Every structure is written in C-alpha cells, then in structure tokens.
Amino acid sequence: MPVPQEKLILDYVYAHEKQYADRVFMTQPVGAGRVVDYTWAQTMDQARRMANHLKSQGFEPGARVAILSKNCAHFFMAELAIWMAGCTTVAIFPTETAETIRFVLEHSGASLLFVGKLDLWEHQAVAVPAGMPCVAMPLAPKTTFEGWEAITRRTPPFTGKAMRAATDIAILVYTSGSTGQPKGVMHSFQGATAACLGMQQYIQQQIGADVVMRVLSYLPLAHIYERACIECIALIDGRTHIYFADSLDTFLQDLNRARPNVFQSVPRLWLKFQQGVFQKMPAKKLDRLLGIPILGRIVARKVLKGLGLDQVLLATSGSAPIPPELISWYRRVGLNLMEAYGMTEDFAYSHASRMGQAAPGCVGTPMPGVEVRLSDEHEILIKSPGRMVGYYKRPDLDAEVFTEDGFFRTGDQGERTADGLLRLTGRVKELFKTSKGKYIAPAPIENMLNAHGMIELSMVSGVGQPSAYAMVVLAEGLRPRVRAPEVKAEVDRELSRLLKEVNQQLADYAQLRMLVIAPEPWSIENGYLTPTMKIRRNRIEAAVEENMDKWYASQGSVHWA
Numbered sequence: 348m349p350v351p352q353e354k355l356i357l358d359y360v361y362a363h364e365k366q367y368a369d370r371v372f373m374t375q376p377v378g379a380g381r382v383v384d385y386t387w388a389q390t391m392d393q394a395r396r397m398a399n400h401l402k403s404q405g406f407e408p409g410a411r412v413a414i415l416s417k418n419c420a421h422f423f424m425a426e427l428a429i430w431m432a433g434c435t436t437v438a439i440f441p442t443e444t445a446e447t448i449r450f451v452l453e454h455s456g457a458s459l460l461f462v463g464k465l466d467l468w469e470h471q472a473v474a475v476p477a478g479m480p481c482v483a484m485p486l487a488p489k490t491t492f493e494g495w496e497a498i499t500r501r502t503p504p505f506t507g508k509a510m511r512a513a514t515d516i517a518i519l520v521y522t523s524g525s526t527g528q529p530k531g532v533m534h535s536f537q538g539a540t541a542a543c544l545g546m547q548q549y550i551q552q553q554i555g556a557d558v559v560m561r562v563l564s565y566l567p568l569a570h571i572y573e574r575a576c577i578e579c580i581a582l583i584d585g586r587t588h589i590y591f592a593d594s595l596d597t598f599l600q601d602l603n604r605a606r607p608n609v610f611q612s613v614p615r616l617w618l619k620f621q622q623g624v625f626q627k628m629p630a631k632k633l634d635r636l637l638g639i640p641i642l643g644r645i646v647a648r649k650v651l652k653g654l655g656l657d658q659v660l661l662a663t664s665g666s667a668p669i670p671p672e673l674i675s676w677y678r679r680v681g682l683n684l685m686e687a688y689g690m691t692e693d694f695a696y697s698h699a700s701r702m703g704q705a706a707p708g709c710v711g712t713p714m715p716g717v718e719v720r721l722s723d724e725h726e727i728l729i730k731s732p733g734r735m736v737g738y739y740k741r742p743d744l745d746a747e748v749f750t751e752d753g754f755f756r757t758g759d760q761g762e763r764t765a766d767g768l769l770r771l772t773g774r775v776k777e778l779f780k781t782s783k784g785k786y787i788a789p790a791p792i793e794n795m796l797n798a799h800g801m802i803e804l805s806m807v808s809g810v811g812q813p814s815a816y817a818m819v820v821l822a823e824g825l826r827p828r829v830r831a832p833e834v835k836a837e838v839d840r841e842l843s844r845l846l847k848e849v850n851q852q853l854a855d856y857a858q859l860r861m862l863v864i865a866p867e868p869w870s871i872e873n874g875y876l877t878p879t880m881k882i883r884r885n886r887i888e889a890a891v892e893e894n895m896d897k898w899y900a901s902q903g904s905v906h907w908a
Contacts, residue, residue: 356583361508377486393428395431398431403502415438416463437452438518452474462482520571540583542694608658611664615667650680659682659683661683711768728756760774772791773789781810781856796845806887846859865908
C-alpha cells in the first residue's frame with residue numbers, strides 16, 4: 348500500500364475554503380480610507396480562476412511564476428493560483444532595481460510575471476524581457492498588460508483539489524543580496540508546512556489557542572520572514588484576519604484599523620517607532636513619568652495606544668540583532684517584545700523567545716524539531732524541519748553551506764547563556780582586522796551605538812586601519828535641526844561623550860577612533876540598505892573611503908561626512 352500523503356499547506360487551504368467560507372480572511376485598503384474585505388470563499392474563487400488561466404498557458408510542471416508587488420490581498424491569491432496550477436512562486440522585492448529584477452527573472456527562468464502594487468514601476472518596467480507574459484493585478488500602476496479582473500471574469504474557477512507532492516518546490520526565495528548577487532533558495536511544500544506548523548503552535552502557546560490572530564502585513568512578502576510568519580501561518584491557521592497597509596503615510600491609520608494582537612517588525616523599525624514617541628515627549632521626561640506608580644501605567648498604555656499596539660499580545664523582532672536596551676524599553680511600556688532568529692535557508696524556523704525564557708539580547712531557545720550546535724569558531728550550525736532543498740542552479744554553494752552531517756552553516760556567531768538561551772555575537776563574514784591584527788565583531792558595538800536616542804543606524808568598520816571607526820546616521824527627528832549651529836554643537840558634544848562611554852566597555856584593540864556622521868540617511872532607494880533593511884557595508888565604506896586618511900590624521904573624535 349502507498350504511504351499516506353502528509354497534510355500540506357494546500358490541504359489546509361482547501362479545508363478552510365469550506366469551513367470558513369464566509370469568514371473575512373483579508374482586508375485590503377484601496378485608497379481614500381476605503382477598504383475591501385475578502386472572505387475565504389472570495390479569495391479561493393479568485394485564486395481558482397487565475398489557476399485555471401495559468402494552467403491554460405501550457406507551462407511545464409514546476410514552472411517559475413514571478414510576483415513583483417508590495418503586500419496586498421492579490422499577492423496571496425496569486426500565490427495560491429500558482430501553487431494550484433502546479434507552478435513555483437518567485438517573489439521579487441517591490442523596491443528592487445531594474446538590474447536585480449532582470450537578474451531574478453532570467454536566473455529563475457520565469458514563465459510569467461504578476462505586476463502588483465508598486466511605487467517605482469516607471470524605473471522597473473525596463474527589466475521585464477520583451478515577450479514575457481504579464482498580468483496586472485488590482486492596484487498595479489498603469490501598464491499595457493491584461494488585468495487580473497478581465498482574466499478572472501472570463502475564466503471559470505478551477506474545480507477540485509489540485510494536489511502537490513511534498514517534495515515539489517513551492518517557493519524560490521531570492522536573498523536580499525547584502526554581500527553580492529542574490530541567491531535563489533528553494534523550499535518544498537513539505538519543509539514550508541513543517542516550519543509553519545511549528546510557528547503556529549509557538550504563537551498559540553504565547554497568546555492562547557483560542558485567540559484569533561489579527562495581523563498587519565507590511566514587511567515585504569518577498570522576504571522569508573513575512574512570507575513564513577504572516578502568509579503561510581495564516582494559510583495553515585485559517586482563522587487569522589490579515590490586514591494590509593496602504594502606504595507609509597497611512598501606516599498609523601492602517602495599524603489602528605487592524606489593532607493587531609500579534610505584531611512583528613525589524614530592529615530599524617522598532618527604533619523608528621521609539622524615536623517617533625520621543626519626538627512627542629523627550630526621553631528623559633517619559634522615563635521619569637514611567638517611574639511614577641499608577642501614573643506610569645497610564646502613560647505606558649497611552650504610548651502603546653498611540654503606536655496602535657495596545658492590543659498586542661505577542662510582538663517579535665527578527666531579521667537582524669536588536670539592541671537589548673530597546674527591548675527593555677518596550678517591555679517597560681508594556682509591550683511583550685520577543686526576539687526571534689531564523690534565516691531564508693531554514694524558512695525562518697530556528698529560535699524564538701518564550702514567556703519566562705527571554706532576556707534582552709538573546710534570541711531564545713530552539714523551536715521544536717530544531718537541532719543546533721556551535722562550531723569551534725562559535726558559528727551557529729542549524730538543522731531545521733524548514734531546511735531548504737538547496738540553492739537554485741548552484742549545487743556548488745550547497746556543498747559549501749552544509750556540514751557532512753547535514754547542519755546548515757548560518758554564518759552567524761553566537762554563544763549560549765547559563766540558562767540555555769542563544770545570544771548572537773556577530774556575522775562571521777563581518778569580522779574584520781585592524782592593523783593591530785585582532786578580529787573585531789561590529790554587531791555588538793553597533794548595538795551599543797544604536798541604543799542612543801540621537802542615532803538611527805550605525806556601521807563599525809576599519810579594515811587595515813590603525814583602529815576601528817563607526818559611521819552613524821542621525822535620528823530622523825534630529826536631522827533637519829542640525830543646520831542650527833547650537834544643535835550641531837550639542838550633537839558633537841553628546842556623540843563625543845557616547846564614544847568615550849562605548850570605548851570604556853570595549854577591549855583596547857576594539858575601541859573606536861572616531862564617529863563619522865553620514866551626510867544622508869541610508870535607505871533602500873539610495874542603495875545603502877537591502878530590501879530587508881540590512882546595511883550594505885561595502886557601499887557605505889566605499890562612499891567615505893577618500894576621506895579616511897584625513898579623518899584618522901585629525902584630532903577630532905566626531906566628523907561630519
């Protein structure tokens with residue numbers, strides 16, 4: 348007798364289609380404060396019609412179908428259609444350059460492209476190869492492509508249950524390319540399902556099995572963090588209500604509409620949320636008020652309500668290390684902020700903090716089914732149920748990143764605390780030597796700097812120099828004010844004091860010679876940040892290289908680039 352097929356993501360989806368037919372699954376803003384709700388029945392009707400359209404194109408089994416779009420309800424529908432049509436999804440970051448979009452489309456061999464909600468299409472359109480079939484999703488910019496609505500109006504819904512094999516490739520995730528050309532990470536339906544079942548159980552343990560999740564989807568779905576922890580968990584859970592953000596300008600309004608009870612973000616945004624609070628009330632005054640009995644609790648609730656996070660039962664931070672002081676601050680205002688750890692290659696399923704098993708600066712303990720060990724060089728090695736199948740068209744890389752017994756070399760360094768929590772201490776490839784010949788890990792020093800209210804982001808470098816230095820981006824609310832001489836002088840004084848304070852906590856060889864203030868904020872648009880908001884060190888270093896000798900030769904400890 349054949350071995351019974353294990354339950355995969357699509358099996359859960361088909362069950363929800365019947366059980367939750369009339370339940371609202373997604374709420375999509377469509378501009379001017381208006382929203383459109385999509386029930387499970389409506390979602391699946393649209394997805395089934397588009398699946399039928401894709402099947403009629405005669406693509407090969409497992410054909411790659413790309414999506415270039417910001418987060419929206421039709422991203423979910425398109426992915427379901429791709430899966431039901433027997434194809435593989437290739438999602439592209441909506442902020443990518445034309446060069447990278449062209450690379451991903453050509454490298455993946457994409458057979459069709461869905462174009463959705465975008466801000467930069469006029470610069471990206473040239474990346475689409477001539478003759479490539481394209482479909483314009485609702486909310487897409489003006490194109491010459493046939494629209495989603497026209498196709499689904501004329502195409503009947505696909506009937507029955509299109510099944511996929513556990514080993515079929517569900518998604519091809521291209522990494523954000525912080526250190527070079529993006530790599531295509533292949534994930535099977537089996538690995539994706541196993542990881543998301545584990546994450547769903549984790550969330551239920553933290554907030555209660557009967558609590559229905561409300562989430563805001565705003566981090567890029569092309570990244571594994573949002574895809575796994577929002578989309579795929581929702582597809583498995585069925586009861587989750589997904590809300591989408593309309594734009595950066597309406598983000599607070601969108602957040603208040605959703606009133607999420609589970610909320611995830613990345614360190615840079617957690618920091619920006621905090622700095623937004625400090626713009627309304629100085630940090631010292633807020634700290635004083637929080638320390639007053641009774642009044643402190645009232646003030647804390649008001650802070651969270653102003654952020655739209657007063658209903659949150661579980662908040663997580665991932666994608667990069669977060670300053671421990673920032674976690675402590677959020678917990679002080681009543682937000683249960685937990686740090687988690689995962690990678691594209693393990694479907695974001697690795698470590699998470701838990702109630703009673705959490706400490707600022709630590710990413711928690713292994714998720715169920717995850718094995719972990721540290722190499723002699725303190726590199727974190729992971730064996731996860733969400734393990735990738737491999738890198739698309741790059742078997743040479745597969746051999747490099749897996750140990751002989753199947754552990755993935757994460758490239759992260761870590762250590763275990765006395766109570767068994769994992770603490771990240773840096774990236775192996777980010778370690779650098781000054782002319783003194785000792786390795787320096789930039790991440791812990793950057794976290795010390797990022798915890799300061801005047802600083803939004805920092806980068807520690809100094810390869811081959813007499814000592815290390817840090818480049819810093821000033822906080823958003825401070826940047827317009829530094830044109831005033833007295834404000835600039837105050838920044839000089841405060842950052843000089845910060846430099847001394849940080850150096851007192853560092854070994855002699857790791858101490859910073861100076862702080863350099865960046866002339867403009869680092870962003871995805873100017874190429875200094877990846878689409879997942881990681882800093883592109885090589886580009887930042889290259890931008891200031893010509894001034895290094897002058898700065899090192901001067902007496903000052905703070906320089907303005």
